[in-house]
Amino acid sequence: MTVPGTAGSVGGSLSGAGSPAPTLRHGPEGGGDTSPAPRNEGPQLSFQGMWKELAPIGRHPGSGGYRRYAWTAADGDCRVWFRAQAEARGLGYEVDRNGNQWAWLGDPLGDDAVVTGSHLDSVPDGGAFDGPLGVVSSFAAFDELRRRGAEFTRPFAITNFGDEEGARFGLACVGSRLAAGQLTVEKAHQLRDGDGITLPQAMEAAGYDPETIGPDxxxxxRIGAFVELHVEQGRSLDLTGDPVGIASAIWPHGRWRFDFRGEANHAGTTRLVDRRDPMLTYAETVLAARREAQLTGALATFGKIAVEPNGVNAIPSLVRGWLDSRAADQDTLDAVVAGIERAAREHAERAGIDLDVVRESFTPVVEFQHALRDELGKILTGRGGDDAGRAVPVLGTGAGHDAGILSASVPTAMLFVRNPTGISHSPAEHAAEDDCVAGVIALADVLEGLACS
Known part of the structure; x- marks a missing residue:
């Protein structure tokens, strides 16, 4: 099939700072403000135009970071943007039973489709690149293939998976987990945000039917290959001097909730020796997590905390902390989490604190399919230009992705774009425009090799 239409929209700087937000309508059927029919231009202008349009959505004026949480107004604007990009290119648009968005070239019911994409939601005050770089690059790569006159021989789609970051409901990759059957409908219906709103309530408020969710x-x-492009969340490519790399594996990782229960009391009248203060035990556990991670070569982070009654002059009755831990292999991950829990229980027992530990989510090690990974390596090593014959680096990552969730059901692979600072999940997250364009071209080369004659 010949790629229809013409290439992406023009203009703008990479940052998008100071750009007015596009006029958009919320909801699954909102038409939004579609950009002009894309013109036949190179990948840099295609990328720039979309980046400028998307950049203001959900950006917090104080922090400069993004607050694009699942099923909120900002998420709705991102979804309308996605639909506008699909329709401007003549692609078929649909939303699946779990709220994931799809833009199709060819028959969506056909077999052996090649799919690319990522997510548009963010962590609290997250950076601009984590997720959106993959979605924008997917449309820009499609524009590049259209500019080349490439003819697709397999069905092709670009996707935006919903609620990848888990910022609102505490579970990462909800959209892809539901599709892959790794999250049951019952557990999905029990997910609540900090205001007590359930996932079904949030979906319904955004105009989607929560009764349809479930395995797909x-x-x-029908998917023969899924390739996700993502900004690297580390500095491996910066150290090797490469703009683009290929993922080898995703470390096993999970989230654990530690509930420390003590006794609420007056901060100004209760003697230190009479206190059952769960905050002290929590603090000891945070320090223990750092020690255990250093000993095992793993990563362990307490990055979220909830306190009751949360008063300045009150000793807490409950301190709830969430542990994120990751390691290169399962044995190491098991060892670091067990060490942290053991230390927490020892401190809790000495202080008269009750402790419950609940594993809220877990993803085992993901080894991306070697055949597909090797095929990407051949495509990118064999292309022309200044990098002809240069092997593309292959690297592992401690960050979870939709590609990792789907890997149990679909052949998956990932491309990484260089991050010069290694900073991610922060407004300081960054990738140079030249590297982003290199990522678009690499993705276009891969898609052409996989899906075109």
Missing amino acids: PERLA
Whole structure:
């Protein structure tokens, strides 16, 4: 099939700072402000135009970071933007039963489809690149293939998976987990945000039917390859001097909730020796997490905390802390989490604190399919230009992705774009425009090799 239409929209700087937000309508059927029919231009202008349009959405004026939480107004604007990009290119648009968005070239019911994309939601005050770089690059790569006159021989789609970061409901990759059957409908219906709003309530408020959610094996069975481009969340490529790399594996990782229960009391009248203060035990556990991570070569982070009654002059009755831990292999991850829990229980027992530990989510090690990974390596090593014959680096990552969730059901692979600082999940997250364009071209080369004659 010949790629229809013409290439992406023009203009703008990479940052998008100071750009007015596009006029958009919320909801699954909102038409939004579609950009002009894309013109036949190179990948840099295609990328720039979309980046400028997307950049203001959900950006907090104080922090400069993004607050694009699942099923909120900012998320709705991102979804309308996605639909506008699909329709401007003549692609078929649909939303699946779990709220994931799809832009199709060819028959969505056909077999052996090649799919690319990522997510548009963010962590609290997250950076601009984590997720959106993959979605924008997917449309820009499609524009590049259209500019080349490439003819697709397999069905092709670009996707935006919902609620990848888990910022609102505490579970990462909800959209892809539901599709892959790794999150049951019952557990999904029990997910609540900090205001007590359930996932079904949030979906319904955004105009989606929560009664349809659940496994989508028929859809996944029709996908022959899924390739996700993502900004690197580390500095490996910066150290090797490469703009683009290929993922080898995702470390096993999970989230654990530690509930420390003590006794609420007056901060100004209760003697230190009479206190059952769970904050002290929590603090000891945070320090223990750092020690255990250093000993095992793993990563362990307490990055979220909730306190009751949360008064300046009150000793807490409950301190709830969430542990994120990751390691290169399962044995190491098990060892670091066990060490942290053991230390927490020892401190809790000495202080008269009750402790409950609940594993809220877990993803085992993901080894991306070697055949697909090797195929990407051949495509990118064999292309022309200044990098002809240069092997593309292959690197592992401690960050979770939708590609990792889907890997149990679909052949998946990932491309990383250089991050010169290694900073991620922060407004300081960054990738140079030249590297972003290099990522677009690399993705276009990969898609052409996989899906075109």
